[in-house]
Amino acid sequence: MAFGLFKKKQTEKSEIPSVKAGHLNVTVKEVVNETADAISIYFEQPDSGTIQYKAGQFFTLIANINGKQERRAYSLCTSPFVDQYPAVTVKRVEGGLMSNHLGDNLKAGDVMEVLEPIGNFVTTFDSNNERHIVLFGGGSGITPLMSIAKSALSQEPKSMVSLIYANRDTDSIIFKSALEKLELDNSDRFKVIHVLGEAPSEWKGFTGFLTQEIIKQTLESLPQMASDQTEFFMCGPGPMMDIVEASLSNLNIPKAQVHKESFTSDAGKKKEKAAVSNEIIAREVTVIYDGEEFKYTVEPGETILEKGLEEDIDLPFSCQSGLCTACRGKCVSGKVKMDEDEGLSEAELNEGYVLPCVSHPLTEDVVIEIG
Ligand SMILES: Cc1cc2nc3c(=O)[nH]c(=O)nc-3n(C[C@H](O)[C@H](O)[C@H](O)COP(=O)(O)OP(=O)(O)OC[C@H]3O[C@@H](n4cnc5c(N)ncnc54)[C@H](O)[C@@H]3O)c2cc1C
Ligand code: FES
Structure with a gap:
């Protein structure tokens, strides 16, 4: 079926293609109109068990739109303590690829590929808390x-x-x-x-x-x-x-x-600025991911993640705008310039964590370890 949403066969669950670690195939249980331009998408729990998430975390939805795989982050609006089925709510953005694609096409029974929930916008609940x-x-x-x-x-x-x-x-x-x-x-x-x-x-x-x-x-x-x-x-x-x-x-x-x-960032604009600044020039980087070492040259105007994906390296990512931390890695050598670092805490920045989706190499010896 088009758009990367493949219809689940009614009788043969095994026909749903299997997915790699960290990815899930989830069946749409129901699409609810919340307002004229917002829908909630409820997902069935998978046969393998209950989807684990914390209140405040987000799913990354993956869909094939106009022949290209797109990913966007959507916060779960349901509670893991209260709701039987997890759901996200998507509001249409004018001209937006994913939000309009989902609003126009998604229906109960479709199967979507998603990344398991992640995110740091969370708090620890305790029945003794009085806050x-x-x-x-x-x-x-x-x-x-x-x-x-x-x-x-x-x-x-x-x-x-x-x-x-x-x-x-x-x-x-x-x-x-x-x-x-x-x-x-x-x-x-x-x-x-x-x-x-x-x-x-x-x-x-x-x-x-x-x-x-x-x-x-x-x-x-x-x-x-x-x-x-x-x-x-x-x-x-x-x-x-x-x-x-x-x-x-x-x-x-x-x-x-x-x-x-934050759901939006101006990392795109900052990337354009970085492309014409003198400090960003073409430099080779080393990315270590999943036990493998990759070396490639990042040109001005592209980020370390973008070039890695272009090189067909299956790096993790979601928002591609420095907000969600799905791409997070540790810069163990050299220096990078980040167009946006809102997703990272001060402690993470001090420890050397970087977001490759908004990073450009500043030195010749950049090594980033992911995962
Ligand atoms: C951690 C996280 C959680 C999120 N949770 C939700 C959620 O629960 N519900 C939800 O509807 N969205 C959520 N978003 C935003 C979502 O990921 C998409 O960015 C949004 O749906 C737009 O995607 P699009 O493909 O339709 O638009 P795109 O094709 O990516 O963008 C089209 C244009 O719209 C602008 N734009 C992008 N997002 C917005 C926005 N939110 N408001 C105004 N302009 C925008 C872009 O800059 C661009 O110019 C979340 C984002 C993050 C990072
Ligand atoms: S992909 Fe979201 S911060 Fe990099």
């Missing part, structure tokens, strides 16, 4: 936050969860009724504060962009817990997250309590 989890979401950024909210409410009976959720208008609110139900079922522990760009006349909530003033007012209105018992998670468009980060910084919230997941 306030404050979530800031914008548009499709609700997906990992939904998973974290459901998981926290089910696993931590003494914790509270608040969600500040910015959207264009009421029709674009993903999970509107699921959130209302979650609020009803946990009325003393879960609160949703909507911020709408364009609100109907009867709207009593916040209108316009999420501002520092709205964030300050909202945080003051929420039940107060000791500041070190409050943790913040944000996921949404870059400008929204910049405002949230600035607000939390102005309120002297320690960075260790603030967690961020």
Whole structure:
């Protein structure tokens, strides 16, 4: 079947092609329309067992589009503690390859190749925890936050969860009724504060962009817990997250309590700049992956991952924009320049970890060990 989605035979499960380590073939159980431009894709659990994931992690969906294999990351919106079937929610991006391909073509019974869930936008749940989890979401950024909210409410009976959720208008609110139900079922522990760009006349909530003033007012209105018992998670468009980060910084919230997941980066633009800078020239690199050593020359204007894939080396990757860490490796010799390092923590950077999908060799002796 076209598009890299191959139909599972009704009677012969063994006919689904087997996949390599870290990859799974999953059958689409159901496609649910969430809003006019967002669908949730529920997957059957595979015959081999239950898919393991942590709230806040993402799947990488793989599909063949226009003759080319494409991969994109999609956060799981379900909770591993609550939901029987894992699901992702995909919002259409104007002109976007994968989001429109999935929205136009995917249906129940199709089989997709995915990479096993990974990601660091996670927290450890403990029934003894007594904390306030404050979530800031914008548009499709609700997906990992939904998973974290459901998981926290089910696993931590003494914790509270608040969600500040910015959207264009009421029709674009993903999970509107699921959130209302979650609020009803946990009325003393879960609160949703909507911020709408364009609100109907009867709207009593916040209108316009999420501002520092709205964030300050909202945080003051929420039940107060000791500041070190409050943790913040944000996921949404870059400008929204910049405002949230600035607000939390102005309120002297320690960075260790603030967690961020980005769906987009400007690594592409930075790559173009790097291509014309004097420091980036064609250099040979050594990549050690899966016990094998590969040597190849990376030209200005391409990244270490891109050139590796071009050389037919089966390197791991997902977002290709320095956000998801699927391609992470350790630079054990030489220096690289990264166009984007948001996916890596300070500790990882200090230990020499790099993201080959956004890296260019800066010295002649670059050796990167992956996996
Ligand atoms: C860790 C992670 C988790 C993610 N989780 C989700 C999720 O749960 N749900 C979801 O819908 N998306 C999610 N994304 C974004 C997703 O991976 C794709 O980037 C997105 O669906 C666009 O892919 P596309 O192929 O349709 O667009 P592309 O063909 O890749 O891009 C087309 C154009 O749109 C721009 N663009 C790409 N993504 C966005 C965006 N999100 N908003 C606005 N413009 C964009 C690109 O810069 C490009 O100019 C996640 C990304 C990451 C890194
Ligand atoms: S592939 Fe996502 S960070 Fe490199």
